[in-house]
Amino acid sequence: MTPATWSEIERLFHEALARAPEDRATFVAHACRGNADLQNAVASLLDYEPHTRDFIEPRTGDLRASPMADAVAAVRTPITRGRHAGSVFGAYALESLIATGGMGEVYRARDTRLDRVVAIKILPPHFADDRDRRDRFQREARIVSSLNHPHICALYDVGLHEGV
């Protein structure tokens, strides 16, 4: 493949992706002006593109319960430890940092409506920004809240507050 062909394929690939899926084939056919090799190359990439979401993505490992993942999160998240102490999230006043780990920080907080002490776990920013991770967190929350056991903490609430 010549460098010119390669960069042409790349340009059309990106331009096609910027269009709605149903318009892409027409766009590519038109843009390739009868160059069947070029058209096939671009069309093939567009066919594979939907499958690439998880392909060779960094941080693909299952982040649950991995000591390495904790280390990763610690390095990747240069958050100021305990920066939420003193903040108010809805009805919860965060008092002090209890612990940190790969999955975020846990604060001692007060539920101002019911005047009781609660623990609040806050996800690291790169988790909170990731919809899959947020969904997983919500799912785990649903599961935990359905459990009632003296050795499993009772879950009262889960939510998003100004991106946190």
Place this chain on the structure above:
Amino acid sequence: MADASAQITDLLLAWNQGDEAALQELMPRVHDELRRLAHRCMSSERAGHPLDTTALVNEAYLRLVDSSRVRWQNRAHFFAVSAQLMRRILVDIARARHKLKRGADATHVSLDEALAVSHQPSPALIALDDALKTLAAMDPRKSRVVELRFFGGLSVEETAEMLDVAPITVMRDWKMAKTWLLSELVRER
């Protein structure tokens, strides 16, 4: 261990100041640590455990470097070196394990196998390494983007800094490279 960490941190800082000899001294030490971690990760007892190259390089970093003394650019340099070493180590392990010679049969895998590169690494890793060589011949920067991101765990921003291009360029390179690599891995079974 604390002494070793201080020494390696010094080497990293010296290299980032432009001392190329420091890099020559740094590389074998990082290589040894990465190899040890990679072997443990890919050993048969951990079969089925996902391969997380990012975590491996991070663990090596945490063990070898005193992070309180380095800036993020130093860290990114460490990861960039590690990415290259990591790729070679993992592919060597994969090839040794599967005793596959490079060739038409070895270079292509099914779509499922390709997508499972981080779960059942060996065949897909070998295919990926071969495809990356082909990519490097056509478009060296894209191949480097993949190496830095997949084998080194660098973020888009860190990769952009290493390659001295805009983050948007890295994102476009990444998208194109990923798609092309996947199509290449599963082509002509």
